Amino acid sequence: xxxxxxxxxxxxxxxxxxxxxxxxxxxxxxxxxxxxxxxxxxxxxxxxxxxxxxxxxxxxxxxxxxxxxxxxxxxxxxxxxxxxxxxxxxxxxxxxxxxxxxxxxxxxxxxxxxxxxxxxxxxxxxxxxxxxxxxxxxxxxxxxxxxxxxxxxxxxxxxxxxxxxxxxxxxxxxxxxxxxxxxxxxxxxxxxxxxxxxxxxxxxxxxxxxxxxxxxxxxxxxxxxxxxxxxxxxxxxxxxxxxxxxxxxxxxxxxxxxxxxxxxxxxxxxxxxxxxxxxxxxxxxxxxxxxxxxxxxxxxxxxxxxxxxxxxxxxxxxxxxxxxxxxxxxxxxxxxxxxxxxxxxxxxxxxxxxxxxxxxxxxxxxxxxxxxxxxxxxxxxxxxxxxxxxxxxxxxxxxxxxxxxxxxxxxxxxxxxxxxxxxxxxxxxxxxxxxxxxxxxxxxxxxxxxxxxxxxxxxxxxxxxxxxxxxxxxxxxxxxxxxxxxxxxxxxxxxxxxxxxxxxxxxxxxxxxxxxxxxxxxxxxxxxxxxxxxxxxxxxxxxxxxxxxxxxxxxxxxxxxxxxxxxxxxxxxxxxxxxxxxxxxxxxxxxxxxxxxxxxxxxxxxxxxxxxxxxxxxxxxxxxxxxxxxxxxxxxxxxxxxxxxxxxxxxxxxxxxxxxxxxxxxxxxxxxxxxxxxxxxxxxxxxxxxxxxxxxxxxxxxxxxxxxxxxxxxxxxxxxxxxxxxxxxxxxxxxxxxxxxxxxxxxxxxxxxxxxxxxxxxxxxxxxxxxxxxxxxxxxxxxxxx
Numbered sequence: 001x002x003x004x005x006x007x008x009x010x011x012x013x014x015x016x017x018x019x020x021x022x023x024x025x026x027x028x029x030x031x032x033x034x035x036x037x038x039x040x041x042x043x044x045x046x047x048x049x050x051x052x053x054x055x056x057x058x059x060x061x062x063x064x065x066x067x068x069x070x071x072x073x074x075x076x077x078x079x080x081x082x083x084x085x086x087x088x089x090x091x092x093x094x095x096x097x098x099x100x101x102x103x104x105x106x107x108x109x110x111x112x113x114x115x116x117x118x119x120x121x122x123x124x125x126x127x128x129x130x131x132x133x134x135x136x137x138x139x140x141x142x143x144x145x146x147x148x149x150x151x152x153x154x155x156x157x158x159x160x161x162x163x164x165x166x167x168x169x170x171x172x173x174x175x176x177x178x179x180x181x182x183x184x185x186x187x188x189x190x191x192x193x194x195x196x197x198x199x200x201x202x203x204x205x206x207x208x209x210x211x212x213x214x215x216x217x218x219x220x221x222x223x224x225x226x227x228x229x230x231x232x233x234x235x236x237x238x239x240x241x242x243x244x245x246x247x248x249x250x251x252x253x254x255x256x257x258x259x260x261x262x263x264x265x266x267x268x269x270x271x272x273x274x275x276x277x278x279x280x281x282x283x284x285x286x287x288x289x290x291x292x293x294x295x296x297x298x299x300x301x302x303x304x305x306x307x308x309x310x311x312x313x314x315x316x317x318x319x320x321x322x323x324x325x326x327x328x329x330x331x332x333x334x335x336x337x338x339x340x341x342x343x344x345x346x347x348x349x350x351x352x353x354x355x356x357x358x359x360x361x362x363x364x365x366x367x368x369x370x371x372x373x374x375x376x377x378x379x380x381x382x383x384x385x386x387x388x389x390x391x392x393x394x395x396x397x398x399x400x401x402x403x404x405x406x407x408x409x410x411x412x413x414x415x416x417x418x419x420x421x422x423x424x425x426x427x428x429x430x431x432x433x434x435x436x437x438x439x440x441x442x443x444x445x446x447x448x449x450x451x452x453x454x455x456x457x458x459x460x461x462x463x464x465x466x467x468x469x470x471x472x473x474x475x476x477x478x479x480x481x482x483x484x485x486x487x488x489x490x491x492x493x494x495x496x497x498x499x500x501x502x503x504x505x506x507x508x509x510x511x512x513x514x515x516x517x518x519x520x521x522x523x524x525x526x527x528x529x530x531x532x533x534x535x536x537x538x539x540x541x542x543x544x545x546x547x548x549x550x551x552x553x554x555x556x557x558x559x560x561x562x563x564x565x566x567x568x569x570x571x572x573x574x575x576x577x578x579x580x581x582x583x584x585x586x587x588x589x590x591x592x593x594x595x596x597x598x599x600x601x602x603x604x605x606x607x608x609x610x611x612x613x614x615x616x617x618x619x620x621x622x623x624x625x626x627x628x629x630x631x632x633x634x635x636x637x638x639x640x641x642x643x644x645x646x647x648x649x650x651x652x653x654x655x656x657x658x659x660x661x662x663x664x665x666x667x668x669x670x671x672x673x674x675x676x677x678x679x680x681x682x683x684x685x686x687x688x689x690x691x692x693x694x695x696x697x698x699x700x701x702x703x704x705x706x707x708x709x710x711x712x713x714x715x716x717x718x719x720x721x722x723x724x725x726x727x728x729x730x731x732x733x734x735x736x737x738x739x740x741x742x743x744x745x746x747x748x749x750x751x752x753x754x755x756x757x758x759x760x761x762x763x764x765x766x767x768x769x770x771x772x773x774x775x776x777x778x779x780x781x782x783x784x785x786x
Contacts, residue, residue, distance in 0.1 A: 044557035052503025054144040067779035080612035085748035087256035097749035102608030102633035109153030109160030149470040157547040168202035169193040181779035185212035200235040217288035221254035254292035258769035268745025279426035281332035295325025323382040334372035348487040375431035384411035445530040480530040492539035496522035516552030577651040604636035623672040633659035649702035658692040661750035665689040713746035730785040748773035
């Protein structure tokens with residue numbers, strides 16, 4: 001059993017097996033460098049050279065800097081303007097948080113090979129890593145601005161991230177990977193490339209399984225994941241292509257609890273949960289084994305391109321995705337609905353609220369061994385389907401490239417909250433699968449999205465000056481119902497005005513490029529507004545989320561050197577919050593849902609202004625990389641006594657203050673040493689400054705009290721790789737990674753789950769809750785290619 005390593009053992013293991021495969025036989029062009037694997041990397045492309053907007057590209061070497069099988073999103077820590085964290089360095093669902101230029105994971109677009117993965121909420125959403133085997137990803141394209149045309153996402157209010165999978169190899173091969181590490185981490189992976197089955201036709205299939213104990217509670221919590229992928233690619237002589245990919249992911253995830261700042265200070269390496277089951281409900285309420293859930297994810301899609309002429313290409317990308325899963329929560333009481341039918345509804349009140357039979361809640365004896373207990377189970381299922389299509393015409397007008405396309409997506413989501421008696425509660429947390437004793441709600445929503453866009457890219461002076469100018473338009477239709485809570489069937493649509501996007505790229509002299517852009521973006525209303533609350537929704541008063549984005553900068557790229565300085569401003573408008581209902585609203589016609597105490601309201605947004613500086617240099621024996629970001633992120637202000645200010649205060653946001661979890665200063669640096677062709681050592685450091693954790697407001701009155709700040713942190717990591725060149729194989733290497741070398745205790749992130757769900761927090765003092773960062777973690781990996 002491998003637990004957290006001691007520092008001497010850690011350093012000893014580092015010396016024993018640090019390494020990286022290198023080769024110096026290839027010749028690099030002026031703006032290229034040769035990676036340790038002999039692959040040529042275009043240095044300029046990493047910083048977005050030639051693009052009129054802020055862009056950063058991570059390649060396979062960046063992904064492989066992390067332990068094999070690590071959560072793919074952790075590689076994004078290198079990107080300026082990005083803050084990413086999870087409760088465990090190997091991933092997490094509830095504890096996964098990511099910010100890009102002040103915007104959170106529900107305001108960023110995620111795509112996989114250009115296919116939208118949907119929203120990244122843990123509770124019913126689709127975080128992108130569910131559909132990704134990191135060893136099958138070749139590049140990650142991060143567009144920090146939202147100026148790109150055709151990004152198929154309702155969430156790209158300030159940028160998007162596209163994960164691009166490998167194509168199958170042209171020769172037959174088998175790749176085997178394994179790993180072991182702290183907290184009983186084990187990983188197995190195998191991939192078979194068929195090679196060229198016929199002219200231009202290749203495929204591969206892979207399967208991986210990994211498991212680890214949760215470091216904060218290894219006796220009661222664990223995470224396990226089984227993941228399968230299949231990809232087929234056909235390249236035609238005409239330049240047309242067809243690619244198909246299927247992903248299946250099955251995961252059980254206990255994950256982490258959220259803590260307050262005093263709890264963190266009392267124990268920097270814990271999350272307040274118990275690691276053993278006692279049989280006493282009031283104690284087992286904090287048993288870690290009931291935090292988390294299980295889910296199965298499926299995604300299938302096709303990337304197709306048809307060359308219609310010398311300058312005309314038509315692409316189409318249909319996709320289909322499903323989710324089937326549930327989350328758990330132990331309850332120190334038993335609920336039973338009178339009459340025996342847990343779904344029973346007697347009728348509906350004048351305001352539309354459901355009238356249900358009496359609910360009996362048994363709490364007597366819950367402080368005794370074997371007392372009453374329920375398991376709250378929240379099943380979720382989702383179906384999503386759609387397609388993108390684009391027509392691209394180059395040089396119909398000299399030096400102009402025209403693009404026009406559409407994106408359509410439909411789908412439904414279901415969420416139910418069931419209560420099952422735990423019998424016996426003394427020795428088990430198992431519940432009787434079948435008929436629950438009480439069903440609190442049964443919610444369903446359907447969202448249909450249509451986007452149309454067009455762009456003209458004009459090379460005004462070839463290789464010197466280019467302008468990209470485009471327009472997008474959205475129409476989104478929503479339906480929602482929850483018959484156990486209210487009678488109304490909600491149905492309405494929102495559409496955007498035409499959204500302009502323009503960017504410019506200019507090269508005044510060799511190796512220097514100026515760029516800048518402006519974009520307006522439209523998101524609509526998140527699905528969680530319908531599934532996450534019973535609040536009143538009045539469609540006419542609920543404004544869609546929009547944003548304005550400005551960015552610009554300068555790049556210098558020459559040979560092994562690259563430098564980028566860029567500035568940006570993002571204004572997010574019309575957030576959605578759950579606030580106390582206006583007491584003057586009494587007309588039942590205006591009430592769309594059953595809980596008349598609260599309503600979904602448009603609230604003021606936020607503004608983020610910042611600067612990002614990135615530099616890199618690559619030489620034969622050493623590589624250097626560093627980035628620094630400055631961000632000033634503040635919520636919009638509102639006049640004292642205004643309805644806007646009351647709405648913000650009621651969701652625990654003090655107008656004009658700093659945005660939660662956005663550090664003013666952040667930095668990342670790494671040094672890579674390559675003493676031999678087969679050996680590589682790397683050290684990295686990541687710094688996050690102090691930031692706002694919570695706005696404190698008084699119960700009921702929501703009087704503004706103050707700001708709670710959470711401490712910053714600095715984390716150091718080591719990694720190393722050794723290529724085994726003397727075996728009769730295509731390639732083989734071993735690797736070790738040490739994260740959080742000095743075992744620093746830190747707050748990794750502010751939970752977005754409570755920061756956006758005010759209804760569950762009323763009338764609490766603050767909705768700020770935090771995820772504790774992972775301690776020192778050691779992981780060993782190997783890869784063999786036959």
